[in-house]
Amino acid sequence: MAINDLSKDLAPISSSTMADVVEVRLREYLKKKSFRPGDALPKELELAEALDVSRNVLREALSRLRMLGMVETKKKRGMILARPDILGTFERVLDPLIIDKETLQDIFELRLVLEMGLADLLYIRKTDKDIAELESIAKKEINHDNSFRIKNEIAFHGKLYEMSGNNTLKRFQIMLLPIFDYVVTLEKKPTRGKVNHMDLVQILKTGSKDDFKKGMEAHLQPHFDRLK
Amino acid sequence: MAINDLSKDLAPISSSTMADVVEVRLREYLKKKSFRPGDALPKELELAEALDVSRNVLREALSRLRMLGMVETKKKRGMILARPDILGTFERVLDPLIIDKETLQDIFELRLVLEMGLADLLYIRKTDKDIAELESIAKKEINHDNSFRIKNEIAFHGKLYEMSGNNTLKRFQIMLLPIFDYVVTLEKKPTRGKVNHMDLVQILKTGSKDDFKKGMEAHLQPHFDRLK
DNA sequence: ACTTTTGATATGTACTACATAAGTACTATA
DNA sequence: TATAGTACTTATGTAGTACATATCAAAAGT
Numbered sequence: 278m279a280i281n282d283l284s285k286d287l288a289p290i291s292s293s294t295m296a297d298v299v300e301v302r303l304r305e306y307l308k309k310k311s312f313r314p315g316d317a318l319p320k321e322l323e324l325a326e327a328l329d330v331s332r333n334v335l336r337e338a339l340s341r342l343r344m345l346g347m348v349e350t351k352k353k354r355g356m357i358l359a360r361p362d363i364l365g366t367f368e369r370v371l372d373p374l375i376i377d378k379e380t381l382q383d384i385f386e387l388r389l390v391l392e393m394g395l396a397d398l399l400y401i402r403k404t405d406k407d408i409a410e411l412e413s414i415a416k417k418e419i420n421h422d423n424s425f426r427i428k429n430e431i432a433f434h435g436k437l438y439e440m441s442g443n444n445t446l447k448r449f450q451i452m453l454l455p456i457f458d459y460v461v462t463l464e465k466k467p468t469r470g471k472v473n474h475m476d477l478v479q480i481l482k483t484g485s486k487d488d489f490k491k492g493m494e495a496h497l498q499p500h501f502d503r504l505k
Numbered sequence: 506m507a508i509n510d511l512s513k514d515l516a517p518i519s520s521s522t523m524a525d526v527v528e529v530r531l532r533e534y535l536k537k538k539s540f541r542p543g544d545a546l547p548k549e550l551e552l553a554e555a556l557d558v559s560r561n562v563l564r565e566a567l568s569r570l571r572m573l574g575m576v577e578t579k580k581k582r583g584m585i586l587a588r589p590d591i592l593g594t595f596e597r598v599l600d601p602l603i604i605d606k607e608t609l610q611d612i613f614e615l616r617l618v619l620e621m622g623l624a625d626l627l628y629i630r631k632t633d634k635d636i637a638e639l640e641s642i643a644k645k646e647i648n649h650d651n652s653f654r655i656k657n658e659i660a661f662h663g664k665l666y667e668m669s670g671n672n673t674l675k676r677f678q679i680m681l682l683p684i685f686d687y688v689v690t691l692e693k694k695p696t697r698g699k700v701n702h703m704d705l706v707q708i709l710k711t712g713s714k715d716d717f718k719k720g721m722e723a724h725l726q727p728h729f730d731r732l733k
Numbered sequence: 734a735c736t737t738t739t740g741a742t743a744t745g746t747a748c749t750a751c752a753t754a755a756g757t758a759c760t761a762t763a
Numbered sequence: 764t765a766t767a768g769t770a771c772t773t774a775t776g777t778a779g780t781a782c783a784t785a786t787c788a789a790a791a792g793t
Contacts, residue, residue, distance in 0.1 A: 294775095294776065294777090295776075295777070296568055296571075296776090296777095300572070304597075308600070308602070311602070314603070320742090320743060320744085321743075321744070322743085330777080330778090331777055331778040331779070332778085332779085333561065333564075333776090333777065333778065333779085334776085334777065334778085336561075336565060336744090336745090337564060337565055337568040338568070340524055340565040340566070340568050340569055341568055341569050341572045344528070344569045344572075345597060345598050346598070347598065347603070350743090350744065350745090351743090351744080351785085351786080352742090352743065352744055352745080352784065352785040352786055352787095353741090353742060353743050353744075353784095353785060353786040353787055354743080354744095354786070354787080355742095355743060355744080356743095356744090360603060360604070360605055361598040361603065362598075363595070363598050363599060363604060363608060366594050366595065366597070366598055367591070367594065367595050369532075369573060369594070370573050370574070370575065370589040370590075370591045370594055371591060372536070374536070374539065375542070375575070375588060375589065376588070376591060377588055379672070380591060380673055383671050383672060383673030383674060384673060386626060386669075386671050386674065387671065387673060387674055387677070389622070389625070389626075390619055390622035390623060390625070390626060390669075390671075390674065391618055391619065391622055392622065393621070393622035393624070393625055394617070394618035394619055394620065394621035394622025394623070395618060395622070396621070397617070397618070397621055397722065397729055398614060398617075398618060398732070401729070401732055401733070441614075441618075443611050443614050443615065443618075444607070444611060445608055445611030445612060445615060446611060446614065446615050446618065449615070490718065494625065501625055501629070504626070504629055505629070522744095522745065522746095523745075523746070524745090524746095548773090548774060548775085549774075549775070550774085558746080558747090559746055559747045559748070560747085560748085561745090561746065561747065561748085562745085562746065562747085564775090564776090578774090578775065578776090579754085579755075579774090579775080580753065580754040580755055580756095580773095580774065580775055580776080581753095581754060581755035581756055581772090581773060581774055581775075582755070582756075582774080582775095583773095583774060583775080584774095584775090
């Protein structure tokens with residue numbers, strides 16, 4: 278970790294290419310001029326000239342901003358500022374095979390934290406219709422083989438996030454899921470909490486928020502037991 | 506006219522540029538060949554030729570992967586696969602001024618969820634030393650003006666995340682903080698829960714995990730009250 | 734007044750050329 | 764023989780030119 282910090286502090290000296298600089302400068306420029314989404318930006322040639330770089334370099338920087346969704350370009354109309362999809366960029370680097378072991382573990386824990394903290398939103402926003410849907414999901418997992426149960430596990434918890442009424446949160450957890458599964462399958466022991474999905478549904482129907490928190494804790498207990 | 510409208514509806518098919526395609530192809534390629542971080546990649550010219558695009562286009566795509574930290578390049582050595590910093594990319598688009606209102610609200614809630622779910626990790630990993638540090642932070646906020654209290658608020662909750670022993674989580678919340686503050690300051694009413702920081706420290710010292718969860722809930726209650 | 738055509742223009746793509754840094758091989762000297 | 768130094772090679776970084784393509788705008792024709 279100390280090494281990590283060090284490399285972060287010292288790296289930029291050699292690693293700053295023109296495209297890197299231009300990317301930063303452009304970002305500063307967009308912020309400073311406080312463009313609003315939809316506003317038109319100067320032409321490539323004007324920007325390149327103003328920054329005193331080739332159009333090539335400028336386009337490499339623009340390509341990054343385009344990927345992030347910060348700008349959009351059309352053939353004649355030019356460039357306009359756009360709203361980046363904050364999770365879309367995240368998704369691109371979320372590959373279990375690339376992420377280092379510590380971070381994988383961190384993400385595994387992160388999802389546990391989310392799951393545990395979900396109760397408050399749930400009890401503010403849950404509806405009878407939601408609970409009915411959740412119940413039908415939970416019912417399906419009875420009398421099915423293991424591979425089905427995994428899919429259903431995803432559906433169940435996904436529905437929980439959906440019930441939170443927070444779309445960003447839901448998308449976030451969907452992205453985290455492969456990582457979570459990856460870590461879970463690394464440890465081969467099949468985990469089964471004392472509280473199952475149907476129990477949780479029952480609590481949601483008639484129980485208090487505290488009941489649900491305790492239920493979820495019991496449901497996830499096998500995962501927590503592995504932490505140290 | 507109907508045909509015209511139709512073509513408008515169907516247009517987006519061709520809206521991907523070469524750089525977009527190459528970016529995807531490269532990512533697939535890296536995945537398929539299951540390169541490990543540190544492995545050397547083919548030269549730009551070879552890649553460009555294989556993909557049948559100009560070096561320009563290839564470099565625009567590479568520029569994106571470089572930004573994400575997926576590849577690193579050195580002058581003669583060529584390119585190597587690297588570990589992307591999954592949060593670094595996130596940070597780039599996390600600007601309250603760009604994000605739309607709904608997402609801002611989502612992120613606000615996301616942080617509340619994290620905060621509420623933190624207890625389990627905390628009670629697995631907290632140490633006396635941590636608690637002592639947390640207490641000293643909490644003590645400082647007595648007899649100070651409001652601007653100081655905000656800074657201290659950040660320090661206190663930051664320390665909580667640190668105590669979770671999850672570095673990714675801590676960095677994540679640091680990035681979320683400006684958004685959180687932004688939303689909080691939008692609603693001008695100064696919020697103050699029934700449980701303050703010193704109370705939370707006391708609970709951490711002598712109370713149970715459940716006590717802490719209830720304490721945190723009371724601490725954040727003013728925020729939850731605003732949700733609907 | 735409406736449609737068609739034409740022209741202007743900004744981005745997308747390709748190609749060339751050279752600078753620069755970094756590895757490699759070869760040579761000279763102790 | 765070992766070492767240091769030098770020249771060469773090579774891959775990326777940057778600049779510049781040229782042309783394709785799509786789209787907006789205005790002129791032209793009905």
